[in-house]
Amino acid sequence: MIVGILGCGAIASIIVNNFLSKDSGIDIKYFYDHDMEKAENLATISDGIAVLDIDDMIDNVDLVLEAASPISVEKFGLKVLKKGKNIIIMSIGALMDNKFRDRMIEAATNNDAKIFAPSGAIVGLDGIKAASIGKIIKATLTTRKPPRSLGKLVDEEEILYEGKASEAVKIFPVNINVAAALSIACNLDVDVKIIVDPKVDKNVHEVIVEGDFGQFKTRTENLPCEVNPKTSMLAAYSAIKLLKSLNENFIMGT
Numbered sequence: 001m002i003v004g005i006l007g008c009g010a011i012a013s014i015i016v017n018n019f020l021s022k023d024s025g026i027d028i029k030y031f032y033d034h035d036m037e038k039a040e041n042l043a044t045i046s047d048g049i050a051v052l053d054i055d056d057m058i059d060n061v062d063l064v065l066e067a068a069s070p071i072s073v074e075k076f077g078l079k080v081l082k083k084g085k086n087i088i089i090m091s092i093g094a095l096m097d098n099k100f101r102d103r104m105i106e107a108a109t110n111n112d113a114k115i116f117a118p119s120g121a122i123v124g125l126d127g128i129k130a131a132s133i134g135k136i137i138k139a140t141l142t143t144r145k146p147p148r149s150l151g152k153l154v155d156e157e158e159i160l161y162e163g164k165a166s167e168a169v170k171i172f173p174v175n176i177n178v179a180a181a182l183s184i185a186c187n188l189d190v191d192v193k194i195i196v197d198p199k200v201d202k203n204v205h206e207v208i209v210e211g212d213f214g215q216f217k218t219r220t221e222n223l224p225c226e227v228n229p230k231t232s233m234l235a236a237y238s239a240i241k242l243l244k245s246l247n248e249n250f251i252m253g254t
């Protein structure tokens with residue numbers, strides 16, 4: 001499987017640095033970023049090709065791994081699917097817009113392509129997928145990040161946002177994709193609280209889900225990426241695991 005990466009920042013670097021073996025049958029070969037230098041850096045590490053024109057990537061791959069921004073999904077997502085190529089989307093916030101999500105799913109269906117959304121920086125999506133077979137009644141997300149992860153300078157804990165996920169992804173497009181993942185998996189516009197807290201040094205996500213199965217609560221204390229503290233290491237690892245699982249014959253978890 002030939003893969004191209006859209007967006008050559010923190011997540012892409014972790015993927016490239018943890019995916020050097022080509023034994024998996026997956027070849028991460030093409031790199032695109034609006035900063036050509038970033039694409040060239042990753043291409044050099046992985047003996048790949050940096051492209052100036054995204055079509056040169058899409059036309060030559062089986063799958064595009066988006067690790068750029070919600071805007072990039074809006075800009076290139078349909079194009080990838082209409083060319084019959086699969087896509088892994090990290091910037092899941094783009095899919096909170098129901099009309100856009102439906103158009104993406106329609107394009108995937110009509111062109112025999114697939115859209116994958118990794119679990120990213122939260123835990124519990126496996127249980128939510130199982131729970132969604134019954135009825136999910138309520139889901140909440142509380143995200144607590146250090147000031148540097150949210151680009152804030154504060155001395156004391158402060159609630160930055162309290163409301164629905166659909167609004168949260170508009171206000172914090174590169175900080176709360178996890179709320180979109182949770183909402184889409186639960187089929188609910190979940191309640192979100194975002195707290196900036198100078199006392200924590202990790203990106204902490206607490207998820208509570210209630211349904212006819214019972215209730216669960218998960219708490220992830222994520223180490224932020226060195227190069228981009230907004231983003232947690234686990235998010236990049238989830239993309240790598242999903243990518244590898246596409247070529248595996250034994251699938252664990254829902």
Ligand SMILES: NC(=O)C1=CN([C@@H]2O[C@H](COP(=O)(O)OP(=O)(O)OC[C@H]3O[C@@H](n4cnc5c(N)ncnc54)[C@H](OP(=O)(O)O)[C@@H]3O)[C@@H](O)[C@H]2O)C=CC1
Pocket residue numbers: 006007008009010011012032033034035038066067068069070071072075090091092118119120121122173174175176177178181227228230231232235
């Ligand atoms: N699902 C989840 O749980 C998580 C999702 N994410 C999301 O994944 C995405 C990638 O994260 P991360 O690697 O940390 O981000 P980075 O900012 O480190 O890297 C993204 C790269 O993509 C580039 N880029 C952005 N938009 C475009 C575009 N339209 N066309 C070409 N290049 C573009 C950026 O350039 P520039 O900097 O110049 O804009 C940057 O070089 C983000 O949207 C982030 O919010 C992150 C963590 C968890």
Ligand SMILES: O=C([O-])CC(=O)C(=O)O
Pocket residue numbers: 120121173174175176177178179203222230231232233235
């Ligand atoms: O990485 C994280 O902790 C969460 C994040 O940035 C996002 O959901 O966009």
